[in-house]
Amino acid sequence: MTSKDALPIGYPFASKSEAASSQVEGESVPLVAPNTAASDGTRTHAAPRVTQRRLRAVEARLSDRDLAVLSSVERFRFLTAEHIEALHFHDHASAESGGRTCRRVLVRLRRERVLGVLNRRVGGVRAGSQGLVYFVDAGGERIQRQGESSRRGRRFPEPSARFLDHTLAIADVAVGIKAAADVSGAEVVQVAPEKEARRPYVDRLGGTQVLRPDLYVELAARPGDEDVQAFFVEIDLGHESLPTVLRKCRQYEAYCQAGIEQRDFGGFPRVVWVMGAYRPEIADRRRQTLRAAIGRGARLTPELYRVTAAEEVAAQLVQEVRHG
Incomplete structure (x- = not known):
């Protein structure tokens, strides 16, 4: 080059x-089972239905960094909280402040159904919130696919461990x-x-x-x-x-x-x-x-x-x- x-x-x-x-x-075709997201069953909390009106309100509140986080999770299929923090919250005055801000943002994006989490954590329960694995949830997918044909009703199983x-x-x-x-x-x-x-x-x-x-x-x-x-x-x-x-x-x-x-x-x-x-x-x-x-x-x-x-x-x- x-x-x-x-x-x-x-x-x-x-x-x-x-x-x-x-x-x-x-x-691309995955090397193993073609799982690219997760089903509603993977969410650990009740979430409101993503209506078109609510989706517009959520999208209007998303910052450039929120959209960047969404894009990264979509591109890699799954990311841990630790990955997201390293990619998008590394420029804070301290690692502690970057971690706190990252956690607040991820809680909000989950609440808005922009991102969801798998039932299992990387590193087990002891890993805490850093071990959560994120995927693009229904609201995030619809924001990403604006103008494309609707994918409502699509369901995915939990990905295999491999x-x-x-x-x-x-x-x-x-x-x-x-x-x-x-x-x-x-x-x-x-x-x-x-x-x-x-x-x-x-x-x-x-x-x-x-x-x-x-x-x-x-x-x-x-x-x-x-x-x-x-x-x-x-x-x-x-x-x-x-x-x-x-x-x-x-x-x-x-x-x-x-x-x-x-x-x-x-x-x-x-x-x-x-x-x-x-x-x-x-x-x-x-x-x-x-x-x-x-x-x-x-x-x-x-x-x-x-x-x-x-x-x-x-x-x-x-x-x-x-x-x-």
């Missing part, structure tokens, strides 16, 4: 997603990259979560395929720097077999051979595998196994890939951009 001007214009975390480039638009863990892991990485960039003085030019990062292409046999990264990231060493580096990020929490992971690598190779990124943006993004597991020693062994398999893969390009841990990926990407 050589010029920011040649790249799709990324929108910040606090803006709406409608401005995404044509190359990162559309809905799907929720994976979705929140994507948000963890995105928030971590933003925090690491802020500390180092780097710039997050764009972060596109799973449903925005899809890449359609035609394979060598003429068939239409779609590559679905978990995350697409563009970073610059410093604000305003025209030299931007891009990354596709894949997250595996120990659920996928090695053949499945290598099959995804071969799809990246096929997409690379299609030449779309090189033609449009001047280069192909690095592919970063974030590998985890329920025990650190198992996660480490899986990372070593994947590195070895990529190194000996006849149809793979080893220098295209990075394999790392979730707790290290943000600092590694920012350091790579900062120091080349």
Whole structure:
């Protein structure tokens, strides 16, 4: 990647997603159960019906930051209170004041049915309000979908634990990259979560395929720097077999051979595998196994890939951009 001007214009975390480039638009297919929200049963409090009159009154009261929070939750499907605080309440005089303000805002958005919460918390009951997991509730969805055909009556089951863990892991990485960039003085030019990062292409046999990264990231060493580096990020929490992971690598190779990124943006993004597991020693062994398999893969390009841990990926990407 050589010029920011040649790249799709990324929108910040606090803006709406409608401005995404044509190359990162559309809905993606989840890796597991296709759950993207939650049913009325996931709310832990009685909520008033969202009439059109009430919706207009709620929308009129929403601040730019409220809309930014709504947009972030919609983009990532699910976010914890901790994610929301890191993305939208980090500029307060102290962490305590930012946390208090975030909690007040989230209580209000829940009361107005702009956001809802799942029945289960991340980290269990001891996590308190920081462990609540938010989704876009009925009022928020109708605000987001103004002018589109009505979706009233649509119901979703609670997401599976596997799907929720994976979705929140994507948000963890995105928030971590933003925090690491802020500390180092780097710039997050764009972060596109799973449903925005899809890449359609035609394979060598003429068939239409779609590559679905978990995350697409563009970073610059410093604000305003025209030299931007891009990354596709894949997250595996120990659920996928090695053949499945290598099959995804071969799809990246096929997409690379299609030449779309090189033609449009001047280069192909690095592919970063974030590998985890329920025990650190198992996660480490899986990372070593994947590195070895990529190194000996006849149809793979080893220098295209990075394999790392979730707790290290943000600092590694920012350091790579900062120091080349």
